[in-house]
Amino acid sequence: MLLLAPSSDERLGGATRNCLRTLWRFIAFLRPSFLIRDPATKLKAVHSTAWLDGLRGIASFLVFSYHFQYRFHKRVKFAYGIKGGDHPVQVPIVRLLFSGSPWVSIFWVLSGVSLSLKPIRLARNRSWEHVFDTMFSSVFRRMLRLYLPVIAVQTCVLFATILGLYNHSYALSLDWPFSGSSEPHPLLMKTASSQFSHWLYRLCISLNPFHPHKSPYDAHLWTIPIELRNSIILFAALVGVAKLRPGIRMMVVGALYLYCNLVQEGDLGLFLAGMACAEFMVILDEKKEDALSIKPEAVYEPHPMESRLLCIFGFILGLYLLSFPEIKYQDAPIYSTLAYFTPSLITSPYKMWVNIGAAVTLFAMAGYKTIQRPFALPLARYLGQISFSLYIVHGPIDHLLSIVLVPFFWRLTGKDTPFGYEMGCVLAFIIEAAVVVSVADIVTRAFDTPSVRFSRWLQGKWSL
Template identity: 35%
Template sequence: MNGFAVSRGSLSYEEKLSLIDDRSLSDVESESARAELDGRFSHIQWAATAKTYCNGFRLSSWSSSLLRIGMFLLPSFIQHRCARERFRTEKLHPTAYLDGMRGLAALFVFFCHYFYTAFKVAEGWGHDNANYEIWRLPFIRLLYSGPSMVCVFFIISGYALSLKPLKQARSRSLDGLSNTMTSFVFRRFFRLYLPPMISTFGVLILLRFGIYEMTRDFVNDRKYVHNVIEHHPVLEETTQKQLRHWVREMYDFVHVWGWEKFGGATGYDVHLWTIPVEFRCSMMLFLVMIGTANLRTGVRFFCLACIMWFVLRSDRWEMVLFLWGMAIAELDLIRGAHEPSPSQQPSPPPATLLPLDSTPSTTPERRSPCNFLWTLLTIPALYLMSEPDAGPAGVPGWDYLGTLIPEWFSDKYRYYQMIGSIIFVFCTARSISWQRAFNSAPVQYFGRISYALYLMHGPVLHTVGFLVEKRVLDWTGTEGNRYTWGFILASVINIPLVIWAADIFWRAVDAPVVRFTKWLEGKLSIQD
């Protein structure tokens, strides 16, 4: 199927699900694929709106171009309001709640990387009889717990990448499974790596224009940075050396030959270490799915359990999460979680991205009698996800749990975060209450821009964000409560700034990459 020719009415429900189901944390193909499916980019809203204004005012070509650029730079939900399009209450696909979950996870990862430069967010409440601030308490700390959110990312990735192949394997559609797996393997590299390569090349350009030099002193100044000093991209002597350095970094970024911690991390954006992890785990997951596709369901689960034990014992927590995503996906298929009733047949997603209306009717009409139980079980799951990033030692409520972590498990702080994330995703798949929350319009918006948010928050913070923070802190002061209130005031500017940049990157880069990858596959594939 040509990725540039998808129309809203030409796809069946199964075909739409086949595109939607190919997604992941950083892959985040769901939101971008959905953007492709619902025609937002085949009927470019901002361009149509700008054209209407231009025709109405009979502007010159220069004025028209400037107006179109200005319209494009507006956040997508504001464009909707400018165009005065009416929001239509329509239903999303059955796993839309995973998009919302991933969107909030990406937002909280951004909060983690933003807050840990100023505050010691890794330490738990009462760590070594100190640090009794309320924001360190379990549950509350999840709002900025990056490592826990990464665990959620990986489970969703395993789930999303497994759903369609498992559905085909269970229906004995082996020819379809073969086509799906070859498509997934081919597109995976482009989908994961093209957006960060573009974003880091943008960092290179900003470096050469001296934008990063404006904040280099700030990054290393303990007057302003009270906790983590994050790596600032290196400025080479010449543009040619900078390009060579970037090419070497991108070569190392495609890190498939080793599993060491943070392998493949690039100095142009240190937050992107999870992308090579995603790629490696995806390839391993594809191998497991192909190897178990022809097995009976019970045998497949037994083999999957053995592989999980081996992987866990080998201290590969990230692969454990991917495999659990696969297991949860098949359990959902077994219980028919993705079989909509006639009244729940999905229509095209709404044209708006952040409607004023109440939550779209995307959740099942009937409440499961066990809904309360599954929702209740997420409470201990969230507590386990709240394990302090500095480790459980010396933290009330975690000292004893820390003694139960196996000695061979190296990243002690990830142990309960991993377990809690698995339980939370498993229970959420059965909790209508949680699904309704994740299917709400604002949360779904963050789901759509989640990959862009992940890629953009580092460059924006290291440039404009730190400039804003410095100006505000110079005004409020850098000691005690003055520092805290100054940081909060800077956040009022910086958080919307990052979301705005992510919105633009999503429309300008992320969604076109999805379409390009689909188009490229169609052009290079053998035609029947």
């Protein structure tokens, strides 16, 4: 029997089918995960710490919201209760929905909690070998986990800059026409090679954990090298206090927190506050396990009335301190008193009280599950899954879209009245938010999750 070779038409047809199949897979990959129904995900139980991810997701989204609106507004930075400070967005606690810096402080505490929970549990169980393995893995993978997705996204920004997509935003940044604040934009070079050299240089110095600089390709990435530096210091602190008795460990961590604030390292102090909060959460879990081991059939009541009231008060107090105004706090009711009692060593009462507010808020949330529940809802948890990608993509997208969308909608709504001005901003934000969330979803699957897998693979490959 003769075997006939496939004809050219058959080979062409096979190649076409392969191309179409590849194209379809690519299109399917671009579909956001929230549009994909996965029955298996509905069967997964919500973890007791899911609210941490949800809070991180909400914080990341509100940081994006702030970076969008502050290009067209200024009032949110000013204190409420002073001359010109009577707008609803300036009201304490309400202003947090329109602020950015307080949520960065929340990020720092959350990082401290997330990175400390497992080592603290192991240390309290005296599993010293596992403590060492955990710390080795955390230190080895941390830089890869943080930097690989950033470099991937920034490479896309480089190509967009070379293609001229940021020409309009760069021109506007030289003479900002809106009422808010502009941001650094990529300096446009004459050739692609010079643009690459400039991008590489700015990327290297912006990711320096010892002396980070804001990159004109995305000024918001200044937090990433600080996250790396403070994470490594936190790991060292975890090792240093691992074998201390729990009570002494908490006192040492508290003393380190105070010291960090006095020497103007409040961001690092928040990581340490997160470590203390992680131990607090582990203690609560141990109390629950002990109570259920004595009476398994009993209904465990983790929150007596006194502790519930204390947590509610602490939560409200924390949010109020997080609302410390950036400008004119010296004239604001209550905040001016707090500023007066700020130690003279502290150069920024604003930063100190916001940082204290972040720590108090997290401790209060950790102590009362009712406060945690809104942050464990599906939407919050989804935002938590894409929170890192959302943070690293929202700046470049905002530079492209906000300056186009807002003027477009102003032509429809008008901007001469407060209603028309704000409606144009709101409509533009809705469109941009949909784009940012969708892109963040893709980046999570394309870069973020693979970077986690790669760092684990590399650790296993290189380990003894």
